[in-house]
Amino acid sequence: MAAGKPVVMVTLVSSDGQSFQLLEEAALLSAMVRDTIQIGQGRGPAGIPIRNITGQTLSMVVVYCNKHYTAAAAADGDDAADEEKKVANKKQLREWDEQFINLEQDKLYDILVAANNLGIDGLVDLCCWRFADMMKGKSASEIRVKLGIRDDFTSEQRAQIEKDSPWVWSRTT
Incomplete structure (x- = not known):
């Protein structure tokens, strides 16, 4: 986030009525949210309704978006950072992803469906990688x-x- 730039929050509302606030930049990892905001909707107090995604699942998606936005913002802010630090940060994020996605099959499926519906390609890829890893050697x-x-x-x-x-x-x- 650039210095002096106002903080803009977005509210996502799950199918069971739970609300989640996150930075707009983090929410923009979702193509669906990005499209909704671009057509001039979703910035009001009612938020953006996310149909067919429960609060439990949406909370995990929000955690993913926040983490990946924060990691990307830190990388962008470290223009002078040496290559070794950037590699270490990527490795750290990859390790976080592996821990984050180490879930039971049913929960993983819910997150995959949510990521697909929301258009979060990185999370779709991560879920598919985990499913493939679960099937390896079977x-x-x-x-x-x-x-x-x-x-x-x-x-x-x-x-x-x-x-x-x-x-x-x-x-x-």
Whole structure:
């Protein structure tokens, strides 16, 4: 945040009526919030309604936005900072991200849906990375169980798939 620039707060209101205030710059990490503000809405006391996202989930999204805005603002303010410090700050943020996203599958899914709906690409990527990490080294049947996906292929269909795509099966066995 530039010196002398007025502090502008944005209020986000979850689907269950909880309100969250954050700096406008942090809220602008969301494409949906950015678009809402650009068309002249969302700056009033009523805030920006965020449909289909509960307060519990929105609070996590707000924490993410605040942290990433603060980290970016600190990096921008350190023009004279040496490269080593910048690398250390990036590493520190990456470690924070890993701890932040170390969640149970259901909560992670809620945050992924919220990040997608709000257009927060960095958070979408982080959630997808975590899901991929959770699935790493698992067989197709283990992944189906983990994600609650029913296997409705017949043995003949499965054999045909294996025949048509041998390269897939050679990597997983």
